[in-house]
Amino acid sequence: xxxxxxxxxxxxxxxxxxxxxxxxxxxxxxxxxxxxxxxxxxxxxxxxxxxxxxxxxxxxxxxxxxxxxxxxxxxxxxxxxxxxxxxxxxxxxxxxxxxxxxxxxxxxxxxxxxxxxxxxxxxxxxxxxxxxxxxxxxxxxxxxxxxxxxxxxxxxxxxxxxxxxxxxxxxxxxxxxxxxxxxxxxxxxxxxxxxxxxxxxxxxxxxxxxxxxxxxxxxxxxxxxxxxxxxxxxxxxxxxxxxxxxxxxxxxxxxxxxxxxxxxxxxxxxxxxxxxxxxxxxxxxxxxxxxxxxxxxxxxxxxxxxxxxxxx
Amino acid sequence: xxxxxxxxxxxxxxxxxxxxxxxxxxxxxxxxxxxxxxxxxxxxxxxxxxxxxxxxxxxxxxxxxxxxxxxxxxxxxxxxxxxxxxxxxxxxxxxxxxxxxxxxxxxxxxxxxxxxxxxxxxxxxxxxxxxxxxxxxxxxxxxxxxxxxxxxxxxxxxxxxxxxxxxxxxxxxxxxxxxxxxxxxxxxxxxxxxxxxxxxxxxxxxxxxxxxxxxxxxxxxxxxxxxxxxxxxxxxxxxxxxxxxxxxxxxxxxxxxxxxxxxxxxxxxxxxxxxxxxxxxxxxxxxxxxxxxxxxxxxx
Numbered sequence: 001x002x003x004x005x006x007x008x009x010x011x012x013x014x015x016x017x018x019x020x021x022x023x024x025x026x027x028x029x030x031x032x033x034x035x036x037x038x039x040x041x042x043x044x045x046x047x048x049x050x051x052x053x054x055x056x057x058x059x060x061x062x063x064x065x066x067x068x069x070x071x072x073x074x075x076x077x078x079x080x081x082x083x084x085x086x087x088x089x090x091x092x093x094x095x096x097x098x099x100x101x102x103x104x105x106x107x108x109x110x111x112x113x114x115x116x117x118x119x120x121x122x123x124x125x126x127x128x129x130x131x132x133x134x135x136x137x138x139x140x141x142x143x144x145x146x147x148x149x150x151x152x153x154x155x156x157x158x159x160x161x162x163x164x165x166x167x168x169x170x171x172x173x174x175x176x177x178x179x180x181x182x183x184x185x186x187x188x189x190x191x192x193x194x195x196x197x198x199x200x201x202x203x204x205x206x207x208x209x210x211x212x213x214x215x216x217x218x219x220x221x222x223x224x225x226x227x228x229x230x231x232x233x234x235x236x237x238x239x240x241x242x243x244x245x246x247x248x249x250x251x252x253x254x255x256x257x258x259x260x261x262x263x264x265x266x267x268x269x270x271x272x273x274x275x276x277x278x279x280x281x282x283x284x285x286x287x288x289x290x291x292x293x294x295x296x297x298x299x300x301x302x303x304x305x306x307x308x309x310x311x312x
Numbered sequence: 313x314x315x316x317x318x319x320x321x322x323x324x325x326x327x328x329x330x331x332x333x334x335x336x337x338x339x340x341x342x343x344x345x346x347x348x349x350x351x352x353x354x355x356x357x358x359x360x361x362x363x364x365x366x367x368x369x370x371x372x373x374x375x376x377x378x379x380x381x382x383x384x385x386x387x388x389x390x391x392x393x394x395x396x397x398x399x400x401x402x403x404x405x406x407x408x409x410x411x412x413x414x415x416x417x418x419x420x421x422x423x424x425x426x427x428x429x430x431x432x433x434x435x436x437x438x439x440x441x442x443x444x445x446x447x448x449x450x451x452x453x454x455x456x457x458x459x460x461x462x463x464x465x466x467x468x469x470x471x472x473x474x475x476x477x478x479x480x481x482x483x484x485x486x487x488x489x490x491x492x493x494x495x496x497x498x499x500x501x502x503x504x505x506x507x508x509x510x511x512x513x514x515x516x517x518x519x520x521x522x523x524x525x526x527x528x529x530x531x532x533x534x535x536x537x538x539x540x541x542x543x544x545x546x547x548x549x550x551x552x553x554x555x556x557x558x559x560x561x562x563x564x565x566x567x568x569x570x571x572x573x574x575x576x577x578x579x580x581x582x583x584x585x586x587x588x589x590x591x592x593x594x595x596x597x598x599x600x601x602x603x604x605x606x607x608x609x610x611x612x
Contacts, residue, residue, distance in 0.1 A: 032514035033421030040414030051444035128344035134594045136543035138561040157368035250545045268442045
């Protein structure tokens with residue numbers, strides 16, 4: 001590729017390093033660049049971009065795995081808002097996100113601050129908090145299914161230590177969704193803790209020290225130095241959490257199948273059933289588009305919150 | 313928890329109140345116990361007899377190792393295990409190949425519109441897999457000339473129920489391209505320049521000079537992808553129809569489908585076997601892995 005090299009390219013600052021006679025060299029680099037990039041572009045195009053467009057198109061049809069389909073306009077969408085299953089799953093998903101995201105972010109940040117002190121056994125703590133995250137959701141769900149077992153599960157065993165009456169957990173429509181939320185929070189802490197930990201280590205020591213010299217207390221240092229410094233990472237965690245909570249499926253599939261009744265039915269579950277059990281792909285696509293819109297609304301709200309926070 | 317009299321390590325800082333320090337340890341330890349207890353409970357149950365699990369108890373009276381053997385006989389866990397391993401290795405190799413090359417090009421080569429391309433990958437990174445579920449299924453079903461399909465991808469099942477379908481669509485996520493790019497960016501350009509002077513071609517520079525320098529990144533990416541693949545559930549659930557192709561997590565889920573008939577000791581033994589490899593992998597990769605996360609500059 002790189003042939004003409006009479007003169008070692010002078011500039012070492014930018015990544016392009018252009019000098020007048022280096023056209024061939026640069027052309028070689030560009031060619032190499034596109035060659036190296038092509039597989040990723042093809043892959044993402046075929047398996048992400050095309051599907052995203054397709055879901056928009058399919059949502060306006062009555063496609064159902066057959067050979068033909070008809071344009072139905074926005075019928076799918078109007079039908080959805082009369083479909084009790086969809087409305088229930090939308091509500092449960094939003095509720096799940098609203099409860100799980102703030103609680104898990106707060107706990108993660110607190111733990112990360114704790115682990116950011118000079119303490120012993122850091123490796124142990126880090127591993128302990130991270131293990132649920134590396135464990136497959138199906139395995140996690142299976143374990144908790146057993147913990148929530150009304151007869152001899154750990155949850156009721158634990159309650160009985162304190163003399164509380166046993167609960168029916170997943171079998172009771174009133175407690176099923178909160179029980180799932182607990183598992184969701186428990187499982188999601190690890191990643192957030194590690195990200196926060198990385199962010200906390202990036203907070204300027206100089207700033208912290210000068211704040212200290214100015215007589216700032218622990219809390220003031222946190223509010224004035226640490227919190228603004230980790231802002232971008234907060235936003236990253238928020239976005240990944242939003243996307244993550246809207247994806248909740250494995251947990252529900254293994255633990256409750258959406259029941260009892262439809263008390264734990266969530267969006268992805270409803271989409272999956274409409275698409276692959278009822279074979280209504282157009283309908284499921286419309287549902288997906290709505291999910292996309294709701295996620296976008298959540299992210300926009302998060303962005304507003306962040307802006308308001310940094311403008312203070 | 314009995315970590316009393318810890319000479320506070322931070323010498324330069326004003327020593328924290330001892331009480332505060334002890335409280336910190338107590339809280340962290342309590343948290344750690346909460347995180348680990350479910351796994352302990354899983355292991356304990358895996359050794360119990362069916363009679364023993366009928367009522368709440370902590371320790372099994374005897375360690376029934378044969379539960380593990382019997383669990384393996386009740387369901388084809390070995391085959392599930394092999395399938396998961398195959399998928400994980402396949403996806404990881406595919407990801408490493410596609411994402412390091414793309415990441416390098418984005419980081420180090422003078423492409424017109426490079427910034428826009430980077431943004432393209434960042435935007436794609438936020439597309440949840442669930443959103444493209446339905447069309448992805450259709451695309452995989454109509455891959456031309458596979459699974460009895462004709463040249464326009466009709467008539468057969470394409471990549472459904474095949475290793476291709478299990479591995480390719482879920483490999484090479486934009487997240488990994490972005491991650492790889494972040495690591496390459498941090499390498500000095502002079503290295504590449506020097507290699508060019510020595511007459512090494514662009515691909516040689518990528519493969520022999522730059523890529524060996526980001527080994528921690530490669531490990532991070534590999535660990536992430538192995539985890540994702542090992543833990544995958546929804547996609548295999550959708551595209552596999554035969555037990556022959558099913559990975560571990562699907563096997564587990566099928567095993568626990570009817571709560572009335574679940575044999576808890578077997579199920580917990582199976583779950584333990586499914587969980588252990590990832591925990592071991594994480595414990596070993598932990599140091600590198602966390603370093604990688606910390607260095608990559610998630611801040612963008």
